[in-house]
Amino acid sequence: MKKQKSDVVIKPSFGKQMKQYGNLFLFYIPAIVLVVIFSYIPMAGIIMAFKKNPNLLGSSSAIQGILDADWIGFKNFEKIFTDPDIISALRNTLIISMQKIVILFPIPIVMAICINEMRGKIVKKSLQAVMYIPHFLSWITVSGIFITLLSYDTGIVNNLMQFFGFDRIPFVTSNDTFRGVLVVSAAWAYLGWNTIVYVSAITALDRDLIEAAKIDGASKWQQIIHVTLPGILPTIAVMFILRIGGIMDAGYDQVLAMYSPYIKESGDILGTYTFRLVKEAGLLPQYALSTAVGLFNSVVGLVLVLSGNFISRRLFKRGLW
Amino acid sequence: MKKAIAMLLTAAMSVTLLAGCGGDDGSSTPSSGGAPTGAQDSKESTPADDGQGGNKTLADYEKETNLRVFVINSGITDEEFNNQDIAKLIGEKTGYNVSYVQAPAADPQAKNNIFMLKEDYQIVNVTKDEFYVLMMQGALAPITEYVEASTNLKGAMTDLVWDSARGSDGEIYGIPYCQPKNVTANGLAYRVDWLNDYNAENPDAQIPVPSEENGYSMCISDFQKMLEYFKGKVASGGYPMAVRNTSALINPILAAFDVYQEWVDIDGKLTYFVEQPGFEEYGKFIDNLYDTDLLYYAKTPQDTNDITMMQDGRAGVCLANHWEALNIEKVSAPEGADINAYTDDNFGYMAALVPDEYKGDASAVRVFSSQYVDQYGVIPVHNTAQQVAGAVDFVDKKLDKDLFLELSIGVEGDTFEIRDGEYYPILGAEHFDKMTYADKFLNGTIMEDYSKYWLARARKSQAQEKIFFTINYNIDNTGIKSPVTMMPPNDVYNEYWSKVNSELNATLILNLFDKATTYDQSAVIATWERFNGPDVAEAVNEWYATWSSKDDFNTVKPR
Numbered sequence: 001m002k003k004q005k006s007d008v009v010i011k012p013s014f015g016k017q018m019k020q021y022g023n024l025f026l027f028y029i030p031a032i033v034l035v036v037i038f039s040y041i042p043m044a045g046i047i048m049a050f051k052k053n054p055n056l057l058g059s060s061s062a063i064q065g066i067l068d069a070d071w072i073g074f075k076n077f078e079k080i081f082t083d084p085d086i087i088s089a090l091r092n093t094l095i096i097s098m099q100k101i102v103i104l105f106p107i108p109i110v111m112a113i114c115i116n117e118m119r120g121k122i123v124k125k126s127l128q129a130v131m132y133i134p135h136f137l138s139w140i141t142v143s144g145i146f147i148t149l150l151s152y153d154t155g156i157v158n159n160l161m162q163f164f165g166f167d168r169i170p171f172v173t174s175n176d177t178f179r180g181v182l183v184v185s186a187a188w189a190y191l192g193w194n195t196i197v198y199v200s201a202i203t204a205l206d207r208d209l210i211e212a213a214k215i216d217g218a219s220k221w222q223q224i225i226h227v228t229l230p231g232i233l234p235t236i237a238v239m240f241i242l243r244i245g246g247i248m249d250a251g252y253d254q255v256l257a258m259y260s261p262y263i264k265e266s267g268d269i270l271g272t273y274t275f276r277l278v279k280e281a282g283l284l285p286q287y288a289l290s291t292a293v294g295l296f297n298s299v300v301g302l303v304l305v306l307s308g309n310f311i312s313r314r315l316f317k318r319g320l321w
Numbered sequence: 322m323k324k325a326i327a328m329l330l331t332a333a334m335s336v337t338l339l340a341g342c343g344g345d346d347g348s349s350t351p352s353s354g355g356a357p358t359g360a361q362d363s364k365e366s367t368p369a370d371d372g373q374g375g376n377k378t379l380a381d382y383e384k385e386t387n388l389r390v391f392v393i394n395s396g397i398t399d400e401e402f403n404n405q406d407i408a409k410l411i412g413e414k415t416g417y418n419v420s421y422v423q424a425p426a427a428d429p430q431a432k433n434n435i436f437m438l439k440e441d442y443q444i445v446n447v448t449k450d451e452f453y454v455l456m457m458q459g460a461l462a463p464i465t466e467y468v469e470a471s472t473n474l475k476g477a478m479t480d481l482v483w484d485s486a487r488g489s490d491g492e493i494y495g496i497p498y499c500q501p502k503n504v505t506a507n508g509l510a511y512r513v514d515w516l517n518d519y520n521a522e523n524p525d526a527q528i529p530v531p532s533e534e535n536g537y538s539m540c541i542s543d544f545q546k547m548l549e550y551f552k553g554k555v556a557s558g559g560y561p562m563a564v565r566n567t568s569a570l571i572n573p574i575l576a577a578f579d580v581y582q583e584w585v586d587i588d589g590k591l592t593y594f595v596e597q598p599g600f601e602e603y604g605k606f607i608d609n610l611y612d613t614d615l616l617y618y619a620k621t622p623q624d625t626n627d628i629t630m631m632q633d634g635r636a637g638v639c640l641a642n643h644w645e646a647l648n649i650e651k652v653s654a655p656e657g658a659d660i661n662a663y664t665d666d667n668f669g670y671m672a673a674l675v676p677d678e679y680k681g682d683a684s685a686v687r688v689f690s691s692q693y694v695d696q697y698g699v700i701p702v703h704n705t706a707q708q709v710a711g712a713v714d715f716v717d718k719k720l721d722k723d724l725f726l727e728l729s730i731g732v733e734g735d736t737f738e739i740r741d742g743e744y745y746p747i748l749g750a751e752h753f754d755k756m757t758y759a760d761k762f763l764n765g766t767i768m769e770d771y772s773k774y775w776l777a778r779a780r781k782s783q784a785q786e787k788i789f790f791t792i793n794y795n796i797d798n799t800g801i802k803s804p805v806t807m808m809p810p811n812d813v814y815n816e817y818w819s820k821v822n823s824e825l826n827a828t829l830i831l832n833l834f835d836k837a838t839t840y841d842q843s844a845v846i847a848t849w850e851r852f853n854g855p856d857v858a859e860a861v862n863e864w865y866a867t868w869s870s871k872d873d874f875n876t877v878k879p880r
Contacts, residue, residue, distance in 0.1 A: 055458050055459070056433070056436075056437045057433060057436040057437060057454075057455060057458040057459075057460040058436070058455075058458035058459030058460040058702065060703075061439065062437040062438065065437075143623070144623050147621055147623040147624070148623060151624060151625075152620075153558060153617075153624075153625075154558060154625065170620075172620075172621060173620045173621065258621065260566075260620055260621050260830075261826075261827035261828075261830045261831050262620060262830075262831065262835065264827065276820075276823070284454050284458070284815060284816075285433065
């Protein structure tokens with residue numbers, strides 16, 4: 001059927017939009033200024049990845065120090081990727097991130113649906129509040145809580161295990177259990193907060209659709225599968241793409257707060273590797289090497305975001321772009 | 322109307338943001354407009370001579386009298402620090418208007434920012450390693466000319482100490498802060514009452530209590546026997562000995578295996594501790610203690626530490642720094658007792674262990690003694706000649722003999738007293754209110770005087786005095802220093818040492834404090850070699866071969 005003229009939506013030209021709403025574009029300015037100053041201008045520092053370690057301390061300015069350093073092409077990358085430690089750190093980063101995505105990504109969606117289905121308003125609100133409070137604690141505090149609870153000698157978990165006849169387990173200092181501790185503590189700290197996003201998405205769903213499903217005789221389960229989940233799919237897709245983009249960040253501050261030589265094999269990630277490059281690789285911080293690692297992280301992150309977006313568009317017809 | 326307000330707010334936010342991100346407007350810079358920045362210009366911007374053909378003094382230089390000084394963190398706010406009586410006294414006596422900024426406790430990189438961003442500081446206190454890096458990067462102003470022109474500063478320290486502050490061009494780049502005496506910082510704290518119980522129960526196998534007679538030492542086998550006995554004395558969940566989560570090296574025990582310092586001269590070559598002959602035996606000894614539950618190691622910083630375990634009876638021995646003794650002993654003080662005058666006789670200290678063949682031989686005791694120079698006051702290179710002259714003059718004035726005494730330990734009869742030629746603090750609130758942070762205000766010391774004054778600071782509490790004079794008993798005949806503390810900046814050392822040291826520590830922790838592993842010296846050496854340890858050793862020995870003071874530096878020889 002031919003579309004009626006009145007149905008056709010004509011997108012106004014940029015000039016027309018400016019004329020009509022031009023003053024509203026001013027609201028963009030703080031955001032643009034912030035992004036330019038804190039995200040785009042610092043990108044110029046990427047050149048350090050292709051230069052000798054700059055003399056930032058003794059030059060007339062830090063920028064001059066960077067400009068004066070000699071170009072060395074890809075030598076920093078060669079140096080990094082011939083270090084067996086970075087291969088191990090890369091592997092650990094990907095494993096820990098994947099574990100967090102596979103285990104932790106679906107849980108907030110399920111929890112949001114459960115919370116949405118709860119009847120008591122007070123209980124519902126209290127539960128949400130209790131769940132997202134851990135998000136505001138620093139990783140030093142959270143790791144302190146978990147290390148105390150899981151302590152081999154005095155932790156309540158090991159005391160209970162011993163009481164029930166099991167052997168004590170060095171949860172935080174064993175390569176067998178460390179990644180599990182990371183996932184569980186991340187769940188405790190972040191699940192509540194992540195759940196809020198999905199609760200908001202569910203709240204914004206058209207209630208008429210759910211009412212219609214009810215009238216058509218849909219059970220609770222069918223309402224969830226056929227109405228709620230498809231309704232929040234765009235939100236899930238966006239969150240998933242963003243999460244995939246952050247795959248190279250396996251939780252640097254979380255790992256650092258619990259780090260010890262005992263778990264280097266399973267817990268040394270790119271973030272802690274870079275930290276050591278800056279802090280311990282020499283008495284002089286290795287800015288060039290750590291920039292190279294950072295650039296590598298960012299490139300991989302960008303590729304993953306683009307891939308995630310592509311897959312999302314193909315599978316769910318939804319994406320960031 | 323709403324649109325207009327919104328536009329106004331948005332514009333205001335943007336302007337504020339831009340202003341906030343803008344550079345320094347220069348209003349905080351004390352130097353007047355147009356003055357050439359950079360101390361390299363100092364010779365040009367100051368009078369070439371005094372006009373009389375004689376030696377110049379600091380009085381001949383034009384000086385900036387408003388100074389900003391960056392000091393190490395004291396655990397109080399900057400406002401409190403600046404309001405200390407000592408700060409006011411310094412301002413009054415030197416005539417300088419000084420504002421102090423403390424390094425953020427959790428951000429050691431803050432010092433780098435000062436140099437990177439050319440922040441307005443005239444004196445920055447840095448560690449020895451930081452000093453060398455900054456000097457090699459050309460970030461420091463040369464101050465030789467001003468030191469030569471000083472009244473008190475130049476003669477306050479020995480040439481050996483000044484040499485440690487010189488670059489390869491012969492210029493002085495920092496004001497050294499010396500450890501005033503040859504001292505050892507830590508020893509082993511142990512439960513004397515439990516050891517006495519052992520001796521009472523075992524009249525035929527006595528363990529001599531550490532005392533003057535045996536140089537406050539114990540032999541290795543007695544120490545192990547003592548730990549085994551303590552196993553039955555510690556509270557539930559305890560261990561005979563506890564070690565904190567920092568390092569795998571326990572100096573008073575290392576000394577029993579002939580490892581006396583991190584770098585020791587063996588057959589004319591400086592050898593790092595892991596390559597010293599006795600280190601493997603040390604590793605096996607500690608590994609055995611851990612595997613047999615005689616030793617507890619706090620595997621993470623959040624695990625219970627050794628001092629807490631000593632306090633609550635869950636440990637019978639721990640490594641203790643002399644400033645920690647009060648914490649250990651005060652727990653048993655009755656309510657209302659003067660903590661600083663209190664000691665608990667149940668706790669004792671020993672300086673070091675000795676091999677079994679030297680049991681009871683006080684002359685065989687050897688201890689690690691601390692670095693000679695551990696801090697420098699430096700002047701960033703971007704300061705003007707007037708600021709550099711002002712900063713050095715400020716330090717010079719602080720080293721006036723009378724003022725230095727007052728800055729170090731206060732006023733006689735008020736905060737200290739002299740008994741038999743020794744300086745003692747007058748303990749109490751008065752002393753602590755005035756003198757707690759005194760050493761944080763010092764740059765440079767009058768070495769000869771400070772070695773006496775400093776002891777008063779070690780007597781701040783009777784518990785500290787007790788441990789300090791125990792572990793430092795006969796130190797002039799037992800303490801061995803590391804020559805590397807006197808080594809000038811060295812490229813190879815700077816590049817690799819920190820990394821190799823950190824990796825070695827991790828390897829040692831895994832080897833010593835894990836029941837699933839047996840101590841493996843070859844793994845330790847492999848780490849040393851993998852992370853350029855031999856390169857470091859080579860660089861250190863290249864310098865050592867040419868060091869003229871090597872024969873005089875350590876008067877105490879290995880056992």
